[in-house]
Amino acid sequence: MIKVEEEIRMTPKEVVDLAKKNKTKIVDIKFMDLLGTWQHFSVPTSELEESLFEEGLGFDGSSIRGWQAINASDMLVIPDPTTAVMDPFMNVPTLSVLCNIVDPITKEKYSRDPRNVAQKAEAYLKSTGIGDTAFFGPEPEFFIFDDVRYQNDSNQCFYAVDSDEGTWNSGRDEEPNLGHKPRHKEGYFPVSPSDSLQDIRTEMLLLMEQVGIAMECHHHEVATAGQCEIDMRFAPLVQCADNLMWYKYIVKNVAKRYGKTATFMPKPLFNDNGTGMHVHQSIWKDGNPLFAGNGYAGFSEMGLNYIGGILKHASAICAFAAPTTNSYKRLVPGFEAPVNLAYSSRNRSAAIRIPMYSPSPKAKRMEARFPDPSSNGYLAFAVMLMAGLDGIENKIDPGEPLDKNIYALGPEELANIPTLPTSLEGALGALESDHDFLLKGDVFTQDLIDTWIEYKRENEVDQLRLRPHPYEMHMYYDV
Numbered sequence: 001m002i003k004v005e006e007e008i009r010m011t012p013k014e015v016v017d018l019a020k021k022n023k024t025k026i027v028d029i030k031f032m033d034l035l036g037t038w039q040h041f042s043v044p045t046s047e048l049e050e051s052l053f054e055e056g057l058g059f060d061g062s063s064i065r066g067w068q069a070i071n072a073s074d075m076l077v078i079p080d081p082t083t084a085v086m087d088p089f090m091n092v093p094t095l096s097v098l099c100n101i102v103d104p105i106t107k108e109k110y111s112r113d114p115r116n117v118a119q120k121a122e123a124y125l126k127s128t129g130i131g132d133t134a135f136f137g138p139e140p141e142f143f144i145f146d147d148v149r150y151q152n153d154s155n156q157c158f159y160a161v162d163s164d165e166g167t168w169n170s171g172r173d174e175e176p177n178l179g180h181k182p183r184h185k186e187g188y189f190p191v192s193p194s195d196s197l198q199d200i201r202t203e204m205l206l207l208m209e210q211v212g213i214a215m216e217c218h219h220h221e222v223a224t225a226g227q228c229e230i231d232m233r234f235a236p237l238v239q240c241a242d243n244l245m246w247y248k249y250i251v252k253n254v255a256k257r258y259g260k261t262a263t264f265m266p267k268p269l270f271n272d273n274g275t276g277m278h279v280h281q282s283i284w285k286d287g288n289p290l291f292a293g294n295g296y297a298g299f300s301e302m303g304l305n306y307i308g309g310i311l312k313h314a315s316a317i318c319a320f321a322a323p324t325t326n327s328y329k330r331l332v333p334g335f336e337a338p339v340n341l342a343y344s345s346r347n348r349s350a351a352i353r354i355p356m357y358s359p360s361p362k363a364k365r366m367e368a369r370f371p372d373p374s375s376n377g378y379l380a381f382a383v384m385l386m387a388g389l390d391g392i393e394n395k396i397d398p399g400e401p402l403d404k405n406i407y408a409l410g411p412e413e414l415a416n417i418p419t420l421p422t423s424l425e426g427a428l429g430a431l432e433s434d435h436d437f438l439l440k441g442d443v444f445t446q447d448l449i450d451t452w453i454e455y456k457r458e459n460e461v462d463q464l465r466l467r468p469h470p471y472e473m474h475m476y477y478d479v
Contacts (some may be wrong), residue, residue, distance in 0.1 A: 016048055022086055024048075026042050026090070027096075027097065028040050028042045028087055029057060029079065031100075031115070033114075034114065034448075034452070035376060036323075036377070056079070065455070074104050076107075079097040079099050080099060083096075084096070088210055089253045100115055115238065115378050117379060117382050118237055118378040118379075121382035122134065124441035130285070130302075131283035131285040131290055132284065132286065133285070134281070134284075135234045135237075135280075135365070136240040136381050138278070138371075138377065140229070140244065141264075142262050142275060143161075143226050143269070143275065144197055144255050145263065145268075147163075148160070157467060158470060165187075165194075166224055180194045182194050182224045185222055185224075188222040194220075196226075197226055200260070203254050204250055207250045208232065211246050211250070213233075214233040216232065218230040221273070222273040225269060226260075234365075237385060251264075266324065266327045266330040266374055267327075272335070274329065275372060276371070277372050278353075278369050279371050279384065281385070282303075282364065283302070283388075289364055291364040296401055297356065298359070298364060302392055303366065305398075306391050306392055307343050309391020309396050311343065311351070311396075314341050314387075314420060315421050315430035316431040317387055318421050321370065321375050321380040323380075324372075324424065327374060337369075338406075340402075340417045340420075342402035345401065349405055349406040352368060352398075402417070425457070428456055431452075431453060
């Protein structure tokens with residue numbers, strides 16, 4: 001990521017010149033579906049003219065998950081010239097550009113386009129006068145596996161993942177087995193040979209820098225079997241969500257280069273830590289950080305009110321920030337994932353943490369620890385910003401901080417601490433009853449929220465509910 005004051009803003013002419021300079025043959029048009037997957041199509045560079053950035057290109061919106069009905073399927077993609085970079089994976093020189101979606105008749109931005117939602121969230125922040133920039137800094141984790149297999153039929157259901165690092169392979173005949181396989185919860189973070197993925201993560205990090213993302217570090221994570229994290233620097237909301245998509249794209253494609261597979265699934269392994277995406281957040285105005293103050297942990301009243309808004313709306317936030325049925329396999333006690341709605345400084349067992357690494361006012365931010373990387377960054381970041389702004393606008397008190405190890409509290413103390421939803425259905429129900437804060441400034445529309453809830457229930461919650469689970473055979477076959 002590029003610092004705001006140094007951010008490069010290319011014009012359409014400069015994009016055309018960039019393509020010529022790199023002898024580009026193909027322009028890859030990338031955009032985001034509602035659920036959070038990058039979609040694309042490619043055109044020859046003969047189509048790359050300055051007018052393209054105003055006129056756009058047509059495509060069939062009915063084929064994109066959660067979008068248009070077939071009787072109103074024509075849509076336009078409008079390339080954003082500020083996002084143009086050379087794709088690092090294509091054999092033929094290929095320029096990638098991210099796009100916004102508009103209606104071909106009205107030319108209005110499409111309300112179900114996640115990037116449009118994020119842009120409206122940034123605009124709403126400015127309209128309030130509270131601040132002019134919302135900085136987000138996600139920490140996406142992921143697994144790198146050596147093999148994955150799964151199948152679901154009417155008569156069978158199974159999955160299997162494998163990793164040369166997996167502790168279950170310590171006895172495998174590898175001709176020879178050289179050991180050094182991290183045990184459960186002991187992957188954070190011994191050096192090579194226990195960490196066998198150093199070179200892969202380094203290549204990922206360098207490619208992220210190549211596409212314009214400012215990077216900070218990389219390391220092995222807690223779980224066995226190749227859990228990793230690569231940290232990128234914070235950036236304004238939309239830019240950060242753009243960077244997150246490049247992050248996922250690069251991680252998956254570098255893994256493929258090495259004959260491996262990467263996943264951002266929150267809980268692919270039983271009995272070890274899941275994959276989270278802690279999200280650091282702060283609001284600035286005129287170049288000044290607004291969360292620094294003289295309150296608890298060096299926070300301002302505004303910053304604490306922002307936390308209050310996140311805590312108040314946390315269950316609804318989960319519908320977008322922990323948006324899969326698998327997310328709630330991660331959000332359970334015992335695996336470093338927060339389940340209790342509390343805030344604290346330094347305390348990683350709380351849902352909200354105020355990092356204390358630096359006394360600098362510029363470093364003052366809050367960290368939401370319950371999101372995971374299965375989320376659509378544009379929507380998840382926008383939801384959290386809107387919740388935090390609601391906290392500021394209504395001066396929501398976050399209550400007293402909890403500086404104890406929540407995992408070690410007894411039942412009586414825990415009974416007084418609210419908890420996150422235990423299922424996606426619970427999160428969707430919370431969103432259904434608590435979403436007025438998202439409708440401010442038309443950032444989220446009622447149509448988008450209803451579509452999200454309907455899609456998730458029909459295509460995810462119900463599909464899992466209707467199927468026998470393999471462990472049920474273990475428990476119940478002999479009843």
